[in-house]
Amino acid sequence: MPRLSVIVPAYQVQAYLGECLDSVLAQSFTDFELIGVDDCSPDGSGEIFDEYARADERVRVLHLPENVGLGLARNAGIDAASGDYLVFLDSDDTLTPGSLQAVADRLEQTGDPDVLVYDYARTYWDGRVVRSRDAGLFAPVSAAGEQRPETFAIGEREELLGLLMVVWNKAYKRSFVDATGLRFPAGYYEDTPWTYPSMLAAGTIAVLDRVVVHYRQRRQGGNILATVSRKHFDIFAQYDLVFAFLDAHPELEGWRPLLHRRMAEHLRTIGNHPDRVPPADRAEFFARAAEEERRHRPAGAPAVELAADWKSGAVGRLARKAKRTARQAQPQVKRAVAGSVLGAYQRVQRQLPLDGELAVFGSYWGRVPCCNPAAIHAKLRELAPGVRTVWVVENRRRAEVPRA
Template sequence: MKFSVLVPVYNVKPYLADCLDSILNQGYEDMELIVVNDGSTDGSEEICREYEKRFPGRLRLIEQRNRGLLLARRAAIDVAQGDYLIFVDSDDALRADALHVIERLLSRTDVDVLLFQASRSPLFDVPYFNHEGLYEDMVDGVFVPNETMRKQLALTHNVNSMWAKAVRRDCIGQGSDYEEYEGLQYGEDLLQMCPIFNKARSFAISSEILYYYRDNGASISHHVSFSRLEDVSRARSCLASYVKKWNSALLPFVYANDCVELFTYCLLCTNRLPRLDAVQEIGRAIEYDHFIHSFANANLALIPFWKRIGINWIARGHIERFISLYSLVFHVLFRAMPKKASRYL
């Protein structure tokens, strides 16, 4: 079997049918669709069961209590039989010919990991990722050196998602124990990408836009909760341990991106919480040991200037100044570029 398409599901009723239809209507036979209902309570579970009945032998449904996205994905991974695994979030969708295009690209390259483009547009017309030139002239699947891909994982957020990739099953770590991460809500992609990038021996990238990423505003990436910082710490500590093995010279830049994660959290606090609550939550966040270490060891040279200012103020405890400036900056940004600003809402 060529492909296993894995879809973890939790309370996404408005989008789930579109997601499943986009996979089942590919007109591609050499695949299996594995859906994991992770304890949904909004009617998503009924849609999953309906599709299982409608597509016997094509859709396999796994039901479990709510254990979080990471363990829902691992449940699907552990039973997958395809040569390559493709991950689709249950509020997203594949382009109508995605599997055919992916098969064509893999037949030319036979790589362990194939990356392709995504779009925030359901028309698949505007690319989502900026891979700093990696996508240029790579429609036919040009090989990318392992060192380049690992550097991308270390220095950017461009390649750490589980979706918009086809990963050879031998690199995925079937049967790996992730039980300690039950309930993890943030950074699970990065936790799983680190060992994949460590084991993979070949990569290729295509500029074909094959994946629709729906930013529905309710995703965990918009949540304000101290547990988010704890999750970030666990995931990025894992990344640091791999980068230390791959190229320790990159560690100061990894720590700089830790600071960016904290900056984003502080901006979410600024925009989502009453001012006094935001001051208290940001004060708590900057005292977290992981980020104290990151501040002390980061090289901020690659960080955009407007973020660097905020990071320096956070590191020095200038919380009121941070909130005042970035409240103003955000509202100006929101008026000028509402879609870009929405990620900080």
């Protein structure tokens, strides 16, 4: 029986899967099994798993007969796992060197807790590595200078529920998982009805002050949660599962107000995000969100406003439409003013010399820095580091701009 079972589901990730598997198999700690779950991937992911299994007996491969999605693929890995602890790793992410040894050491130091929480860093295609904004929560001493407990129940460190609610930043004791009946549902947001119940039900939790996972930020695509689709409506069923778990465990009833607030914040974020719910479906989404908020609202608690940002956006769109209508009502004035001002500006700019040490980049109408311009930018930084570079992007994408 290995100490750790590392479960890696894969679907259309052949470009990243080898790096992911290498990061596991190259660990200094060796008492683990790696369970690769080929979720009926149409690319070469299954063959990559098989190649690694032939070369290393610690690798076991499951080939699912049909595509079932990330949550159910993880369940298949759980059912096949034999380790004391379950570690989940997404197939486009990687483990940092020495991290499994650090996990095993921390589990021993803290008396085999039900859940061990560790940190991650986002890695960008241009080489940036940025540790999570919550790194301070893993320190043994708080910002106020108080010594934190080695192990605890979540009520002693409620702030940990503010961490990114994902499954891959934790190690779970297998016996705890089975006793609690934890399994992943189908659909989007499958981590939600796993992470909240596991954190609330855990008798003992410990933290590891270390970056264990490098969370890959792809240039473009790859994250299904950043896809405009009606599948984001799955979030309602996932929170229904969270509250059903709460209903089945009366001893956890005190957490209902917090979960209700977190759910409302989550629904508001999804509904207002431009890359989630289709614009034509937002009214329906917020109507469903309001119903969900009412159904799970604790007795006596005030209602939570969900659609304020979306409504503000609608008002803004109406205001912009009014402005356009006003402008269209005076075409001669519009052409005269705009034409004269723009023409004067362009005439001045044409008289200025070109700046040979400046390069301006843009892609996909400023939505995201990626594709061919991003590759050219990266090579330019290598070959001509003296050239200043500027990207034209939407304001919300500023953090994704590669280093100049």
